[in-house]
Amino acid sequence: MSAPRSPHLVATKRILRYLKSTLGFGLSFHQSSSPLALRGFSDSDWSACPDTCRSTTSFCVFLGSNLISWCAKKQSIVSRSSAEAEYRSLAHVCANTIWISHLLHKLALPPSGPTLLLRDNLSTDYMASNSMFHARTKHIELDYHFI
Numbered sequence: 001m002s003a004p005r006s007p008h009l010v011a012t013k014r015i016l017r018y019l020k021s022t023l024g025f026g027l028s029f030h031q032s033s034s035p036l037a038l039r040g041f042s043d044s045d046w047s048a049c050p051d052t053c054r055s056t057t058s059f060c061v062f063l064g065s066n067l068i069s070w071c072a073k074k075q076s077i078v079s080r081s082s083a084e085a086e087y088r089s090l091a092h093v094c095a096n097t098i099w100i101s102h103l104l105h106k107l108a109l110p111p112s113g114p115t116l117l118l119r120d121n122l123s124t125d126y127m128a129s130n131s132m133f134h135a136r137t138k139h140i141e142l143d144y145h146f147i
Contacts (some may be wrong), residue, residue: 029066030065030066035112035113036063036064036109037064037111037112037113038061038100038101038104038111038115038116039061039116040059040061040062040094040096040116040117040118041061041118042057042059042086042089042090042092042118043059043089044057044058044075044086045058045085054074055074055089056072056073056074056075057074057075057085057088057089057092058071058072058073059071059096061093061096061100063100063111069096075088075089086119090117090119093117094117097115097117101115
């Protein structure tokens, strides 16, 4: 802003052309007759990156039938198991849905009923049904208790 040059003007014009050509793009929200239920879906790809061996966290959050939040990114640490990667992904979607729930309460649109969190890993189901931690699962105890 303090020293604009012609490359800056070219970049600005390119951005404006892009915005003009994508005016019809966007997310569509549909009014549904169903109550405003908040649902989160999470998944992780264990050790997906061939260079760093870090897992990928991905999740999406629906309010009724409308997608309102999503994320897909590498996890910050290397997971030792697929269950650990799944629990980290669940912790991210859980934190996101808590924030959205608080936001909806402030907007006087509280979600109807509890938030559903869905996942696709049997190890997480087994660990959730058996609350005993042993040496192989101590490192994910914080995520487990947060969820």
